[in-house]
Amino acid sequence: MSKRTTGLAVEAEGLTRSFGETRALAGMDLSVPAGTVYGLLGPNGAGKTTAVRVLATLLRPDGGRARVFGHDVVAEADKVRARVSLTGQYASIDEDLTGVENLILLGRLLGLRKPAARQRADQLLAAFGLTDAGGRQVKKYSGGMRRRIDIAASILNTPDLLFLDEPTTGLDPRSRNQVWEIVRAVVAHGTTVLLTTQYLDEADQLAGRIAVVDHGRVIAEGTPGELKSSVGSGTVHLRLRDAGQRPEAEKVVRAALGVPVQLEPDPVALTARVGGEGSDLAASEQAARALADLARAGIVVDDFSLGQPSLDEVFLALTDHPAVPDDERDEQLEAAR
Amino acid sequence: MSDTATTTGRAPSVYVPSAEALATVLAPGERPPRPSALSASLTFGWRALLKIKHVPEQLFDVTAFPIIMVLMFTYLFGGALADSPRDYLQFFLPGIMVTSVVMITMYTGVGLNTDIEKGVFDRFRTLPVWRPSALVGMIFGDLLRYVLAAVVILGVGLVLGFRPDGGLIGVAAGIGLLVVFSFAFSWVWTFFGLILRSEKSVMGVSMMVLFPLTFLSNVFVEPSTMPGWLQAFVKVNPITHLVAAVRSAMAGSTDPSNTMWLLLWSAGFVVVFGTLTMYRYNRR
Numbered sequence: 001m002s003k004r005t006t007g008l009a010v011e012a013e014g015l016t017r018s019f020g021e022t023r024a025l026a027g028m029d030l031s032v033p034a035g036t037v038y039g040l041l042g043p044n045g046a047g048k049t050t051a052v053r054v055l056a057t058l059l060r061p062d063g064g065r066a067r068v069f070g071h072d073v074v075a076e077a078d079k080v081r082a083r084v085s086l087t088g089q090y091a092s093i094d095e096d097l098t099g100v101e102n103l104i105l106l107g108r109l110l111g112l113r114k115p116a117a118r119q120r121a122d123q124l125l126a127a128f129g130l131t132d133a134g135g136r137q138v139k140k141y142s143g144g145m146r147r148r149i150d151i152a153a154s155i156l157n158t159p160d161l162l163f164l165d166e167p168t169t170g171l172d173p174r175s176r177n178q179v180w181e182i183v184r185a186v187v188a189h190g191t192t193v194l195l196t197t198q199y200l201d202e203a204d205q206l207a208g209r210i211a212v213v214d215h216g217r218v219i220a221e222g223t224p225g226e227l228k229s230s231v232g233s234g235t236v237h238l239r240l241r242d243a244g245q246r247p248e249a250e251k252v253v254r255a256a257l258g259v260p261v262q263l264e265p266d267p268v269a270l271t272a273r274v275g276g277e278g279s280d281l282a283a284s285e286q287a288a289r290a291l292a293d294l295a296r297a298g299i300v301v302d303d304f305s306l307g308q309p310s311l312d313e314v315f316l317a318l319t320d321h322p323a324v325p326d327d328e329r330d331e332q333l334e335a336a337r
Numbered sequence: 338m339s340d341t342a343t344t345t346g347r348a349p350s351v352y353v354p355s356a357e358a359l360a361t362v363l364a365p366g367e368r369p370p371r372p373s374a375l376s377a378s379l380t381f382g383w384r385a386l387l388k389i390k391h392v393p394e395q396l397f398d399v400t401a402f403p404i405i406m407v408l409m410f411t412y413l414f415g416g417a418l419a420d421s422p423r424d425y426l427q428f429f430l431p432g433i434m435v436t437s438v439v440m441i442t443m444y445t446g447v448g449l450n451t452d453i454e455k456g457v458f459d460r461f462r463t464l465p466v467w468r469p470s471a472l473v474g475m476i477f478g479d480l481l482r483y484v485l486a487a488v489v490i491l492g493v494g495l496v497l498g499f500r501p502d503g504g505l506i507g508v509a510a511g512i513g514l515l516v517v518f519s520f521a522f523s524w525v526w527t528f529f530g531l532i533l534r535s536e537k538s539v540m541g542v543s544m545m546v547l548f549p550l551t552f553l554s555n556v557f558v559e560p561s562t563m564p565g566w567l568q569a570f571v572k573v574n575p576i577t578h579l580v581a582a583v584r585s586a587m588a589g590s591t592d593p594s595n596t597m598w599l600l601l602w603s604a605g606f607v608v609v610f611g612t613l614t615m616y617r618y619n620r621r
């Protein structure tokens with residue numbers, strides 16, 4: 001038990017990997033403490049999947065090195081494989097087979113005898129709410145059920161390290177919550193989880209530490225609290241009734257919050273980051289003050305919200321470019337010219 | 338079809354992860370010993386059988402195609418090349434059986450290529466099992482299709498008047514040789530299935546290899562009727578050795594020289610293309 005939850009689960013130094021001209025990993029360093037959930041946060045094309053595939057022994061790095069529980073992912077791949085499992089971004093189970101068949105297949109491959117594999121499959125289906133669906137082909141499952149059977153398959157042998165590549169992308173809020181609950185249970189039982197996500201709130205909800213990834217590199221690392229306070233813990237979104245009042249509203253809000261205010265493409269909308277490092281007031285207090293000042297200035301606010309910064313805002317703050325993939329950004333630049 | 342399909346008539350039951358239920362499956366149990374190479378391969382073979390069970394349409398290729406081949410060539414060439422289609426059939430059936438089955442081996446590559454596209458191989462490749470087992474198992478499943486195709490062709494042949502002198506044992510021996518060769522030859526396609534980008538290109542390459550290989554052989558006519566340069570190719574073509582060996586087995590005799598060549602070719606395919614395949618498989 002202690003070996004599973006102490007020390008470092010993953011140590012990577014200077015990992016590089018290119019696909020033709022694309023540098024998917026450009027010198028990535030990671031250290032993931034065992035027994036925790038670690039989040040890799042980044043936009044499309046940041047290199048998250050590539051990093052996970054290298055660490056899961058599916059892909060050889062061009063340069064750098066990585067160890068999982070002290071075993072080199074290239075030289076001692078088999079030792080690594082004995083301790084990890086992977087739920088890929090796209091289904092990593094056989095969609096033509098039924099849920100039960102998939103689990104029995106994997107159980108047998110992990111060395112269980114047929115009756116034990118069958119029993120394990122039934123247990124897992126029950127725990128993941130898939131007993132009724134067990135006899136159906138996986139291709140007929142809903143998105144949420146698919147994710148669950150995929151994760152069930154990954155914990156068949158209670159791995160020491162579980163890779164979850166974007167486990168909730170494309171799921172509805174309920175299915176997303178179910179996956180989160182499962183992840184929490186998994187880590188509570190001593191399995192280290194390395195999960196990738198595009199959502200700051202997901203990383204925030206689950207991860208003990210987060211690495212923000214961009215262009216194949218870690219550009220910021222820390223606890224969710226540390227990251228957020230470096231960015232500002234919240235964002236105020238305002239929509240005015242009258243677009244004509246926006247310039248004045250901007251002045252009032254800037255004065256109230258002491259931070260720059262961003263004018264959105266929508267002519268009645270403004271946003272501002274609050275709760276940053278420089279402020280000793282809580283984000284909600286700052287927001288309340290801004291609202292009061294606006295009311296006093298006679299500016300009518302139709303819609304107001306205080307939320308966490310989005311991934312895009314984190315990116316803006318960390319890199320001064322928004323979190324859009326290269327090709328889209330190129331198109332935008334093109335359009336701007 | 339959806340989450341609620343199984344609960345029609347009742348209120349859709351929503352899955353709520355329960356800490357206790359998850360605790361029972363998450364308690365780290367004893368790790369069972371790693372399965373042997375054979376056991377892992379057979380388990381992957383079982384997967385191939387399950388896929389046939391769930392997607393039986395894939396058997397169409399191994400049944401309809403051979404039937405069409407036999408009928409077409411028997412009546413197309415039978416009258417011209419022998420006194421009657423029935424006479425030609427005695428010579429031709431073992432050859433067309435070999436042609437059909439060898440052509441079907443290309444689906445191994447096509448199947449592997451689509452499988453890998455879908456991502457399930459990512460999981461297989463992170464399992465601590467004997468590395469080639471996923472591919473060996475897949476080919477085990479394909480062997481069943483080869484046997485099935487051979488039996489279908491034999492059936493059609495018997496109906497049309499094929500009467501092998503070797504009897505049941507001779508026919509079984511012939512099919513056995515064919516299956517051994519096909520197993521070995523399948524490794525050519527696993528390699529192409531891994532290196533080529535799409536299913537279509539795998540098909541394209543397969544056709545380019547298979548047509549000359551099967552037609553420039555002794556399948557349709559005796560090589561003695563061909564020009565010298567062509568005879569030279571036909572003579573070294575593994576399909577020629579295979580057809581000769583299968584023909585004599587089915588006719589109730591043995592052909593040690595061709596059988597030996599055939600086994601040498603088979604071993605060569607496994608060693609060369611098996612190695613290349615595993616090299617690619619490990620390095621994707």
Ligand SMILES: Nc1ncnc2c1ncn2[C@@H]1O[C@H](COP(=O)(O)OP(=O)(O)OP(=O)(O)O)[C@@H](O)[C@H]1O
Pocket residue numbers: 019022023024042043044045046047048049050051089198
């Ligand atoms: N097999 C491949 N062949 C060619 N290019 C690839 C391959 N895999 C990844 N790439 C490229 O490498 C870069 C990083 O991709 P990667 O899949 O690691 O990003 P990601 O962070 O997982 O993105 P997403 O959120 O879209 O899943 C991208 O530009 C991608 O196009």
Ligand SMILES: [Mg+2]
Pocket residue numbers: 048049050089165166
């Ligand atoms: Mg990805």
